[in-house]
Amino acid sequence: MKEITVSENEAGQRLDKLLTKYLNLAPKSFLYKMLRKKNITLNGSKADGSEKLVENDSIKLFLSEETIEKFTENRPVKILENDKRSLDIIYEDKHILLVNKPAGMLSQKASESDVSIVEHILSYMLEGKQITQDEMKSFRPSVCNRLDRNTSGLMAAGKTLLGLQTLSAMFRDRTADKYYLCLVMGRVENPSALEGFLVKDPETNMVSFSDREDGEASFVRTEYKPLKISRTEPFTTLLQVKLITGKTHQIRAHLASIGHPVVGDTKYGSREINEYFRKKYRLSHQLLHSHVLVFPKMDDEFSGISEKRFTAGLPKEFDRIVKGEF
Structure with missing residues (x-):
């Protein structure tokens, strides 16, 4: 028994x-x-x-x-070596964890052999005795927002069921404000907003935009404002982007559709500008960073994040390029 x-x-x-x-x-x-x-x-x-x-x-x-x-399949989570150093923790309480994901790390594993930010979080919690292997049979902490593998920045994870449910509902209902920083090709002189309908091609894993709703298309809105324009050619602009909706590749594809692709983006970007930054800075990924997360008013259980603003600083490589170009 x-x-x-x-x-x-x-x-x-x-x-x-x-x-x-x-x-x-x-x-x-x-x-x-x-x-x-x-x-x-x-x-x-x-x-x-x-x-x-x-x-x-x-x-x-x-x-x-x-x-x-x-009738029980046991798949214990491994404690990863040097895990405390691999997790850049921005904020932590009983229910949630805010981390700064590096570019190149998966948000969630795509295959059994992958190691994503989730595995690092589980390993960190196991090592700190915040959860046990037995408890993870029925509940596993996880992330509530996703970033592309080569996008860096803020991610929110639920450590408890209440934390996971609350954060997931918040992102679903769009009650939190999400801001990104990105370096794009060309001169962007004025702030603006982009709206349209996004369609994903499952075969190519790419998205496209249309002005009209069609079939399974999803409405998307992206707001942006220029912060800096580079001093010399090839001109680039540092943008702050506010993500109103949050769909696959939304920022990257939306900006590319108006002629301002993200620098380093091999899927939607410019081959010429990418090659320039590869040669000059050895850049190998897109310069897109989840920078700021602003939480709405929340109940007492989440007083630590209620109406608070959290920031993840630019990665060293991104910061080095910004200083070099501006």
Whole structure:
């Protein structure tokens, strides 16, 4: 027999959902059969799986160790070497973690062998005993916003279920303000806003824009203002971009569509300008940085970030290029 005491991070979900996390190889039909036969009980009583769990609920599995082992796939998270140095933490409390992701690191793993910012966060929390391997069977901290692999800057992660749900809702409802810095080709003299409908090509993983809504197109809006224009040719402009919507490659593709691609962007950028910066600075990625995150008014549980502004400084390479060009 195995007993599971529902933790704070497990509360609020259905019993059957939690069971699929603990016995992740078991068919759902098996779980419901065990519930009907009272081989799985909730607080000593028969349950059907639809019950909403609360903290300290007791779930008992009257199953043999062999059966539990058979239906459980254990994939423990590895503690990464030198992990504290690899995480640039901007802010941390009980529920959330704000980190400055370096360019070149994935936001989330695309394959089993990948190591993303999420793995670094999990490793950091394991090493600091903020979470255990056993607790991660039913809940794993994760990021709530995504950045392209070669985009650097601020990312928000939920350390608890409440943190993850709250931040995810905030990004979904667009109640937080997100500002980016980027270096673009050409002279941008005036602030402006771009609107349109974005369409993604799944085969090329590229996006395009249209003035009219068509099929699965998503409405997007990007606001920008110039901060500095370079002193000499080839002219470039340092832009501050406010992301109103947040779609795949939105900033990169939107700016490229008006003739001002991000410097270093190999997908939407200019081959000539990229080659110039590669030769002069050995630049190998786009100069796009998630710079500022401004949170809305939030309840007392999140007083540490409520109506606060957080900034991630420019990476050394980006800063060196800005100083060299301006």
